[in-house]
Each structure stands twice: as structure tokens, then as C-alpha cells.
Amino acid sequence: MSGELWEVAKSLFPGGVNSPVRAKVQPYPFYVRGGQGPYIFTEEGKALVDFVLGYGPLFLGHNPPYVRRAVERQLERGWLFGTPSRAEVELARKIRRHVPSMEKMRFVNSGTEATMVALRLARGYTGRTKVLKFDGNYHGAHDYVLIDAGSAASEYGVPTSAGVPEEVTRTVSVCPYNDLSCVQKILSKEDHAAVIVEPVMGNMGVIPPSKGFLSGLREICSSTGTLLIFDEVITGFRLSISGAQGLFGVNPDITTLGKIVGGGFPIGVVGGRKEIMDQLTPSGPVFNAGTFNAHPLSMAAGVAVIEQLENGNHHVVAERAAKAFVDSLDDSLKLTHVVNRVGSMFQVFLGVSEVRNASQARKADREAYLRLHSSLLREGVFIPPSQFEALFTSAAHDQDVVDFVVRALRNAVRSVG
Ligand SMILES: Cc1ncc(COP(=O)(O)O)c(C=O)c1O
Numbered sequence: 001m002s003g004e005l006w007e008v009a010k011s012l013f014p015g016g017v018n019s020p021v022r023a024k025v026q027p028y029p030f031y032v033r034g035g036q037g038p039y040i041f042t043e044e045g046k047a048l049v050d051f052v053l054g055y056g057p058l059f060l061g062h063n064p065p066y067v068r069r070a071v072e073r074q075l076e077r078g079w080l081f082g083t084p085s086r087a088e089v090e091l092a093r094k095i096r097r098h099v100p101s102m103e104k105m106r107f108v109n110s111g112t113e114a115t116m117v118a119l120r121l122a123r124g125y126t127g128r129t130k131v132l133k134f135d136g137n138y139h140g141a142h143d144y145v146l147i148d149a150g151s152a153a154s155e156y157g158v159p160t161s162a163g164v165p166e167e168v169t170r171t172v173s174v175c176p177y178n179d180l181s182c183v184q185k186i187l188s189k190e191d192h193a194a195v196i197v198e199p200v201m202g203n204m205g206v207i208p209p210s211k212g213f214l215s216g217l218r219e220i221c222s223s224t225g226t227l228l229i230f231d232e233v234i235t236g237f238r239l240s241i242s243g244a245q246g247l248f249g250v251n252p253d254i255t256t257l258g259k260i261v262g263g264g265f266p267i268g269v270v271g272g273r274k275e276i277m278d279q280l281t282p283s284g285p286v287f288n289a290g291t292f293n294a295h296p297l298s299m300a301a302g303v304a305v306i307e308q309l310e311n312g313n314h315h316v317v318a319e320r321a322a323k324a325f326v327d328s329l330d331d332s333l334k335l336t337h338v339v340n341r342v343g344s345m346f347q348v349f350l351g352v353s354e355v356r357n358a359s360q361a362r363k364a365d366r367e368a369y370l371r372l373h374s375s376l377l378r379e380g381v382f383i384p385p386s387q388f389e390a391l392f393t394s395a396a397h398d399q400d401v402v403d404f405v406v407r408a409l410r411n412a413v414r415s416v417g
């Protein structure tokens with residue numbers, strides 16, 4: 001049972017968990033045995049409609065048969081060879097077909113690694129040291145991005161982590177999201193290697209880019225010799241089969257992917273213009289390597305997922321479910337609130353009337369949000385236990401699920417106040 005496991009876990013893991021946001025579920029995290037479609041099943045045998053979806057990767061829901069079969073086929077043949085395998089070529093060709101700005105790429109093991117490599121590449125390619133990020137954007141858990149970071153770093157009050165050397169912090173400039181004049185001012189010195197941005201912010205809740213923000217970044221970067229990095233770890237293959245760059249029609253120099261493109265298995269991808277990517281070892285001087293890079297199981301799962309996205313109406317189904325959730329929330333909540341949604345990612349902010357950047361998100365009533373989380377859990381619906389995460393829908397969130405969730409929401413909002 002969850003309570004017993006939690007008691008032991010507290011003595012084994014810092015804070016009882018292996019990634020901080022998991023500890024936010026009260027009074028203790030429920031342990032999960034399995035998942036199927038839009039549902040997860042707890043150790044206690046309770047089914048929950050899942051709007052967390054592994055924090056984004058499971059765009060086709062839990063345990064989709066075609067992904068499972070692809071992974072099983074690979075498992076039968078073995079799963080680690082220290083040499084290239086066919087599936088990495090297949091996955092890379094599919095990625096490049098749908099995200100043409102990724103002319104060449106490198107497969108790594110997490111979004112964290114992908115952004116770490118992207119920033120090192122940008123420094124190596126431009127010969128400049130500094131980079132610019134945005135307040136509340138989260139790019140993983142390495143030194144150069146744990147500065148004014150969103151997600152669990154903000155949730156736990158350490159947007160700038162202890163242990164990050166000041167020498168590193170000094171090389172990272174920070175602007176408010178959606179603030180082009182700040183970016184213009186900082187980049188005008190022409191000493192920044194890159195701007196890294198979540199094209200839709202998904203780590204302070206969801207915050208869309210203002211009209212002209214992404215194209216403005218593109219222009220400022222091009223005119224100052226700064227590389228533009230889109231961190232599409234969440235948005236890649238979610239907002240469209242070509243990610244946010246396809247949706248908004250703005251091409252970055254470097255893209256990072258993760259989550260969906262590994263079908264729920266560990267993955268990160270960094271890709272971009274050929275001449276930039278060719279700076280990576282062994283063709284160039286910027287080092288990257290990894291025992292598990294291009295892991296055959298992740299490659300097989302990724303190919304299977306993209307094949308599905310190429311053939312189905314999965315984005316339509318996921319987006320319809322997200323819209324129904326948001327409409328129902330708007331209808332049932334009496335309290336002042338904002339719901340930000342882009343496609344199948346969204347979040348509600350209670351007690352505020354506008355959220356266009358991280359400082360506005362921080363003003364939302366987080367206690368009320370946690371009450372909503374807890375009461376939805378009682379109704380059989382799992383949303384992230386943190387204001388500073390996104391809710392996700394999948395292609396498995398069909399009309400029956402939507403109807404159930406709408407009823408659950410009507411009951412749950414009563415506890416929000
Ligand atoms: C936009 C973005 N970039 C990078 C990361 C880091 O990815 P990972 O957790 O796979 O290291 C995340 C994780 O949520 C993310 O949302």
C-alpha cells in the first residue's frame with residue numbers, strides 16, 4: 001500500500017522521492033502499479049484519469065499497443081550494443097522530415113542533457129560565453145539553467161539552485177517572458193552565444209508567447225549573431241507534428257526535444273543547422289558522448305509514436321479534451337481565474353486576471369490550486385500537484401473520459417473557495 005511504501009521511501013530517498021514534484025501529493029504520494037489509456041491505477045486499486053501523463057511524454061496515453069509491440073520486438077533482439085542501430089536512423093529521418101530546422105541531430109538521454117549540449121554547442125560555435133534565458137522557463141536540472149527556473153525549482157522556492165557556481169550565474173542573463181525590449185537591450189552588446197526559450201512556457205503553469213514574441217526573438221538573434229534555441233522538450237510533437245516551430249512558423253537555429261519523441265522512454269535530442277551540429281565530436285571540438293545515447297528501446301518507441309502521429313487524428317482528440325476541460329473549468333469556477341491553453345497543454349491560475357509572465361504566475365493563489373488538485377484526486381482525476389506545471393491531454397482522452405471529468409470538476413470546484 002502507498003502509505004507503507006512511503007514510510008520506507010522516506011528513509012531511502014531525500015524527501016522520499018526521486019524527483020521533487022512527486023512529493024507534493026498530500027498527505028503522501030500514491031504509488032502507481034500501472035496505466036492504460038487515459039488511466040493510472042494506484043496500489044490501492046483506484047483508477048485515476050491522468051492529466052499528468054508522466055509530465056508530458058505519453059501523448060498516446062498509457063501502454064498503447066503499437067508502442068509496446070515495437071519495444072517488445074526490440075527487447076527480443078537485445079537492447080544495448082555500443083554501436084549504431086537501424087532504429088536511430090529511422091527516428092532521426094522522421095524527426096528531420098517533420099522538424100526540418102533539425103538538419104542534423106544527436107540523441108541523448110534526457111531534456112536536461114539536450115539543453116546542456118545545446119548551450120555548449122552555441123558557445124563553441126559562436127566563441128561567446130554568455131546565454132540569455134527567461135524567468136520561469138525550465139530547461140532541466142544542470143547548472144546553466146537552474147537560474148530563475150520554473151517547475152519544481154520555483155515550487156520549492158529555489159529558482160536559483162544552491163550549488164550553482166557564481167561564475168556560472170554571471171554568464172546567464174535573464175529577461176521576463178514576453179519582454180522583447182529586455183532582450184533587445186541585452187543582446188545589443190553582441191556578446192551572447194544564445195537565447196534559450198520555451199516557445200510556449202509549460203513550467204510556470206502554461207503561458208503562451210505574445211503575438212510577435214517568437215518572431216521578434218528570431219529577428220533580434222539574427223541581427224546580433226546570437227543563436228536561437230527553442231526548447232521543445234514539452235511542445236515537440238505535442239503542439240503539432242512539427243512542434244511549436246511548425247505552429248508559429250518561426251525557425252530556431254537549435255532545437256531540443258525530449259518527452260514525447262521517446263514514447264515514454266528516456267530520451268533527449270539536440271538538433272539544428274548542419275554547420276552548428278557539425279561542431280559536435282567526433283566531427284568537431286564540442287564534446288558530447290553517452291553510454292545510453294540513442295538507446296535502442298527509446299528509438300523503437302519513438303519511431304512507433306511518430307508513425308502513429310503521421311496517420312491518426314491524435315492531435316485533434318487531445319486538443320478537444322483539453323478544450324472541454326478548460327470550458328468546464330471556466331463554467332464551474334466562480335472565483336476570479338485565468339486559464340491559459342495552447343493545444344493540449346493548459347493550466348488554471350486562481351485569484352488573478354492575467355498571466356503573461358512568471359511574476360504574474362507567482363501571484364496566483366497556489367493554496368487554492370492545491371485544494372483543487374486534492375479534491376479532483378478524491379473525484380478520481382489526477383492533475384499536477386503544483387501550480388508551476390502543465391496539465392496535458394492525450395489521444396486516449398476520449399469523449400467518455402471528458403464527460404466523467406466534467407462531472408468531477410463540478411464537484412471538485414466547490415472546495416476551492
Ligand atoms: C521545457 C523543458 N526542458 C527541459 C526539461 C528537462 O527534461 P528532463 O526532465 O527529461 O531532463 C523539461 C522537463 O520537464 C522541460 O519541460
Ligand SMILES: NCC(=O)CCC(=O)O
Pocket residue numbers: 019020021022055056138151152202203389390
Ligand atoms: N515540468 C518539469 C518536469 O516535467 C519534470 C518532471 C520531474 O522532474 O519530475
